[in-house]
Amino acid sequence: xxxxxxxSGKGGTGKTSxxxxxxxxxxxxxxxxxxxxxxxxxxxxxPLTQQKHEFWSGQVAFIDEEKCTQCGLxxxxxxxxxxxxxRVDPVSCEGCGFCYQVCPAEAITMRENLSGHWFIxxxxxxxxxxxxxxxxxxxxxxxxxxVRQQAKLSAEKQGLDYIISDGPPGIGCPVISSxxxxxxxxxxxxxxxxxxxxxxxxxxxxHHFGIPALVCINKYDLNExxxxxxxxxxxxxxxxxxxxxxxxDVVTEALVQGLPVVEYSQxxxxxxxxxxxxxxxxxxxx
Amino acid sequence: xxxxxxxxxxxSGKGGTGKTLxxxxxVLSxxxxxxxxxxxxxxxxxxxxxxLKPTFTHREAVSIPVPRVDERKCTxxxxxxxxxxxxxIAVMKEKVLIFPELCHGCGACSYLCPExxxxxxxxxxxxxxxxxxxxxxxxxxxxxxxxxxxxxxxRRVKQHVASEGIIIIDVSPGTSCPVVxxxxxxxxxxxxxxxxxxxxxxxxxxxxxxxxxxIPCGVVLNRSGVGDRGVEEYCHRGNIPILLTIPLxxxxxxxxxxxxxxxxxxxxxxxxxxxxxxxxxxxxxx
Numbered sequence: 001x002x003x004x005x006x007x008s009g010k011g012g013t014g015k016t017s018x019x020x021x022x023x024x025x026x027x028x029x030x031x032x033x034x035x036x037x038x039x040x041x042x043x044x045x046x047p048l049t050q051q052k053h054e055f056w057s058g059q060v061a062f063i064d065e066e067k068c069t070q071c072g073l074x075x076x077x078x079x080x081x082x083x084x085x086x087r088v089d090p091v092s093c094e095g096c097g098f099c100y101q102v103c104p105a106e107a108i109t110m111r112e113n114l115s116g117h118w119f120i121x122x123x124x125x126x127x128x129x130x131x132x133x134x135x136x137x138x139x140x141x142x143x144x145x146x147v148r149q150q151a152k153l154s155a156e157k158q159g160l161d162y163i164i165s166d167g168p169p170g171i172g173c174p175v176i177s178s179x180x181x182x183x184x185x186x187x188x189x190x191x192x193x194x195x196x197x198x199x200x201x202x203x204x205x206x207h208h209f210g211i212p213a214l215v216c217i218n219k220y221d222l223n224e225x226x227x228x229x230x231x232x233x234x235x236x237x238x239x240x241x242x243x244x245x246x247x248x249d250v251v252t253e254a255l256v257q258g259l260p261v262v263e264y265s266q267x268x269x270x271x272x273x274x275x276x277x278x279x280x281x282x283x284x285x286x
Numbered sequence: 287x288x289x290x291x292x293x294x295x296x297x298s299g300k301g302g303t304g305k306t307l308x309x310x311x312x313v314l315s316x317x318x319x320x321x322x323x324x325x326x327x328x329x330x331x332x333x334x335x336x337x338l339k340p341t342f343t344h345r346e347a348v349s350i351p352v353p354r355v356d357e358r359k360c361t362x363x364x365x366x367x368x369x370x371x372x373x374x375i376a377v378m379k380e381k382v383l384i385f386p387e388l389c390h391g392c393g394a395c396s397y398l399c400p401e402x403x404x405x406x407x408x409x410x411x412x413x414x415x416x417x418x419x420x421x422x423x424x425x426x427x428x429x430x431x432x433x434x435x436x437x438x439x440x441r442r443v444k445q446h447v448a449s450e451g452i453i454i455i456d457v458s459p460g461t462s463c464p465v466v467x468x469x470x471x472x473x474x475x476x477x478x479x480x481x482x483x484x485x486x487x488x489x490x491x492x493x494x495x496x497x498x499x500x501i502p503c504g505v506v507l508n509r510s511g512v513g514d515r516g517v518e519e520y521c522h523r524g525n526i527p528i529l530l531t532i533p534l535x536x537x538x539x540x541x542x543x544x545x546x547x548x549x550x551x552x553x554x555x556x557x558x559x560x561x562x563x564x565x566x567x568x569x570x571x572x
Contacts, residue, residue: 009331011301011459016484037460038299038488059371079392091466091499096392097371135494138463141434169301169459170330173434193545194306194333201331201431208432222536223543252512255482 001155002284003148003163005034005182007206009198011169013188014218017251018273019166020044020260023125025277029162031123032151033130034178036116036143041166044260047121047128055118055131055146057139058095059110061088067107074099074108091136116143120150127154141177144168148178162284171205179205184283185213186242186276191226199230203237214240214283216276219247242283243276245269293453294566295327295472297496299488301459303478304508304532307542309456310337311549315559317421321451326426327468328458329412329439335426336545340419348427348442349408350391350435355382359403366395366404387434412439416446423448440467447471452563459488461495469496474566475503476529481513486520493526502569506562509534527569530562 006015006022016035023031023045033041061082063074068086075083078099082092088099090113100108115138118131129151131143151163165182168174179185185206189199199215206213215234220227227244234241246268254264262270296309305328313324326334353366353375364377374388375395386409396404411433416425425446427439436458444467447453457468469475475496479485489505496503504527507517511534521528532538532548541551549556 008301010333012303013301037462037465038301038491040300040484040487043483043487077393077397091470094390094392095371096390096394097369098392098394098397101369101394101398133462135461135491136463136466136498140460140462170436170464171431172330172429172436172464174462175330176432176434190543192543193336194331194542197333197336198331204431222539226543249512252482255484256514258483 001161001163002183003165004184004186004280004284005165005167005178006186006188007167007175007179007202008169008188009171009202010195013190013195015188016040016044016166017255017261018188018216019164021262021273022164022277024260024262025274026162026164028160029126029164030151030155030160031126031128032147032163032165033128034144034147034165034174035168036131036133036140036147036174037168039130039132041128042130043258045123045125045128046258047123049119049121051120053118054114055116055143056112057115057142058113059097060090060093060095060113061097061099062109062111063088064107064109067105069105071104073102073104077102094138115139118143118146118150120154129154141173144174144177171201175205176209179211180209182211184280185211186280187213187215188218189215189230190219191217191223191230193226196226196230196233203239212283214242214280216243216245217241218245220244221246242279243272245272290450291448291453292570293447293455293472295455295457295469295475296478297457297465297469297475297492298459298478299461299492300479300485303480303485305478306333306337306456307548308476308478308506309454310334310547311555312559312563313422313454314420314547314549315556316452316563319452321448322421323423323425323448323451323453324456325443325446325453326456327440327443328456329427329429329436329443330458332426332428334456335424337547338419338422338424340417340424342415342417344416346414347410348412348414348439349410350389350438351393351406352386352389352391352409353384353395353404354407355384356403356405357382359401361401363400366399369394369398391438411435414439414442436464437467440464461491465495466499469501470499472501473570475501476506477503478506478508479517480509481507481515481517483516486516489517490520493524504529504566504569506530506532508532529565530558
């Protein structure tokens with residue numbers, strides 16, 4: 001079993017549209033949506049939820065007003081400015097428990113925090129593991145790790161060949177969590193200065209964790225000078241360009257129809273994504 | 287709006303909808319209106335500097351305090367490991383192991399060590415740089431490659447918020463802790479989206495977030511003309527004002543791809559961004 005995670009650094013470069021198309025093209029796979037803050041893959045795959053689980057993670061401090069003597073020690077030790085007027089702001093609280101440990105009146109308790117849900121669903125393309133982190137919650141990295149672990153279990157149980165993960169934007173906690181131990185990172189970029197800058201940073205993360213990477217330039221014809229710049233940068237880094245996908249309105253049209261673009265159109269975008277998937281499977285050594 | 291200061295954050299839920307385009311064009315349009323500041327709080331992938339090309343005058347490293355154990359004083363009692371909820375410390379028979387990448391820097395271990403054997407040392411996780419560009423004061427943060435925790439850097443960027451004037455904050459995509467840290471304390475939040483099912487899905491999440499934080503919001507609809515009417519219908523139903531509409535336009539995309547702010551590429555847009563700011567002012571003064 002091999003796992004490819006689709007990342008980009010910059011948001012909105014086309015990760016989910018590409019993963020949705022891979023879902024339609026790949027045989028024998030499980031899909032994992034690792035963007036647990038703003039999960040969109042379900043809009044293309046239209047899953048039927050089979051299992052829904054709670055994600056309990058971390059704790060939040062709670063001050064019992066009756067016991068509190070207003071000595072102020074909790075406010076003094078809290079480094080997250082989460083306590084004001086002897087009340088805890090649950091959004092700022094990082095659940096470290098420092099206040100709970102030091103409170104001389106034993107007025108503080110730590111309460112378990114329901115920070116989201118995760119799901120195993122059926123789609124017409126195969127199983128999908130996805131999640132929904134609660135609004136303004138922490139621990140997205142742990143939820144991503146859980147999604148990947150469940151995707152792996154599904155793939156093992158059903159003897160599937162691939163895990164295809166739709167990753168989050170950025171380079172921090174949830175990205176590192178979706179990347180570590182994967183067989184390949186497919187980095188989707190666009191020919192804009194922001195796209196190039198963000199690609200360099202996410203590629204740095206792949207190097208840092210020793211994950212092989214391939215690059216796909218989406219909407220490459222929007223600025224061909226920048227596309228050439230990305231190509232020469234990747235050449236210098238020894239990173240292959242797996243595909244150059246042209247800009248085409250059919251991608252948005254397909255999205256509005258709730259369909260992977262490869263099922264919606266026979267334009268060149270579709271052929272490019274088909275070739276891209278073949279390149280990815282080759283790189284995965286299948 | 288307190289004491290002649292207004293803080294407007296620009297967020298989105300979905301990545302790549304045009305947050306940076308809006309934030310940079312807005313500050314440039316307002317730069318002759320007194321003190322104007324742009325804080326780029328997308329510290330995983332900061333891109334605003336590519337458009338504003340600031341001259342940096344100050345650079346500070348951002349560290350989080352991680353524990354350091356003086357083994358001459360340590361009795362291996364295990365208190366530190368017991369109080370650390372992040373599992374960043376493990377105490378063996380005659381050895382203390384510290385995992386700095388798991389540490390949140392809460393300080394509980396050093397405070398609670400009965401032997402006074404734990405001190406804290408800074409571990410660098412990124413930088414904050416500040417300077418100016420075209421009459422705009424500019425600050426951004428950059429998370430180091432391979433580091434997990436963006437929030438401490440975001441909080442440091444926000445310590446630079448000016449005491450007066452107009453402050454625009456460019457936020458990362460998503461709805462979890464980095465977004466909360468960036469948006470918190472704003473007087474108003476602009477939510478930039480696009481007229482697609484992905485844009486709508488993530489806008490709904492972003493609205494939920496700003497409502498949880500009790501911050502008034504309005505929408506900028508970017509790339510209008512493609513997709514569907516879902517976002518407009520949602521805003522209409524929910525009484526969320528659409529304050530600015532930017533069409534899908536190859537010329538706008540071309541300037542963006544070259545790192546040229548929209549109001550410099552097409553100066554007529556300046557008026558639209560001034561209007562946008564005035565509309566926000568009207569909402570806040572109601």
